[in-house]
Amino acid sequence: MKEKLFKYAPIxxxxxxxxxxxxxxxxxxIINFVTCIVSQGVxxxxxxxxxxQLHQQAIKDSLTGLYNRRFFLxxxxxxxxxxxxxxxxxxxxxxxxxxxxxxxxxxxxxALKQVTEILTGNxxxxxxxxxxxxxxxxxxxxxxxxxxxxxxxxxxxxxVENFDFSFExxxxxxxxxxxxxxxxxxxxxxxxxxxxxxxxxxxxxxRNTVIML
Numbered sequence: 001m002k003e004k005l006f007k008y009a010p011i012x013x014x015x016x017x018x019x020x021x022x023x024x025x026x027x028x029x030i031i032n033f034v035t036c037i038v039s040q041g042v043x044x045x046x047x048x049x050x051x052x053q054l055h056q057q058a059i060k061d062s063l064t065g066l067y068n069r070r071f072f073l074x075x076x077x078x079x080x081x082x083x084x085x086x087x088x089x090x091x092x093x094x095x096x097x098x099x100x101x102x103x104x105x106x107x108x109x110x111a112l113k114q115v116t117e118i119l120t121g122n123x124x125x126x127x128x129x130x131x132x133x134x135x136x137x138x139x140x141x142x143x144x145x146x147x148x149x150x151x152x153x154x155x156x157x158x159x160v161e162n163f164d165f166s167f168e169x170x171x172x173x174x175x176x177x178x179x180x181x182x183x184x185x186x187x188x189x190x191x192x193x194x195x196x197x198x199x200x201x202x203x204x205x206x207r208n209t210v211i212m213l
Contacts, residue, residue, distance in 0.1 A: 072130035083142035087149030175208035
């Protein structure tokens with residue numbers, strides 16, 4: 001029902017608005033005119049709510065609430081110069097397929113949510129994260145040098161390693177690998193992504209480690 005409401009929202013809003021003004025025109029008096037204005041205001045508020053929900057659905061990952069990959073890439077390319085130095089952390093859950101195979105996909109989804117809580121709970125308000133797909137995440141640290149970025153990455157890795165992920169009666173142990181890339185000036189975002197990817201690839205070869213390039 002909600003999907004249909006969003007799908008036909010423009011038609012529904014136009015129809016309701018037209019009906020409101022038609023009633024006001026046919027029954028033109030002060031009371032009906034005020035009622036029309038109030039109704040139109042309510043309609044505009046509803047329109048705003050629908051637009052906000054549609055926007056959130058377009059930019060957020062439905063499972064974790066983090067930004068999705070498409071919005072992450074567009075937001076990354078619009079980072080202002082004031083946010084430099086900049087650090088990018090690429091994070092991958094080690095052997096995540098084993099979690100799904102052993103405990104089921106519902107357990108895997110819950111683990112992803114709990115990892116998200118760890119990531120978002122240990123970054124500043126000026127920093128932001130995204131789920132790039134599957135078990136891969138990214139965190140962008142604004143105004144953060146390499147030393148601070150590496151320190152945060154190690155803290156996240158340590159927290160996850162020692163955290164007891166739970167699903168129903170099961171306790172699940174997991175680790176993460178992190179690739180870190182930093183820059184002190186505006187560079188090609190593709191270059192920054194490439195460096196972070198390379199660092200993550202090296203980290204995944206070892207597992208449960210942080211590699212910085």
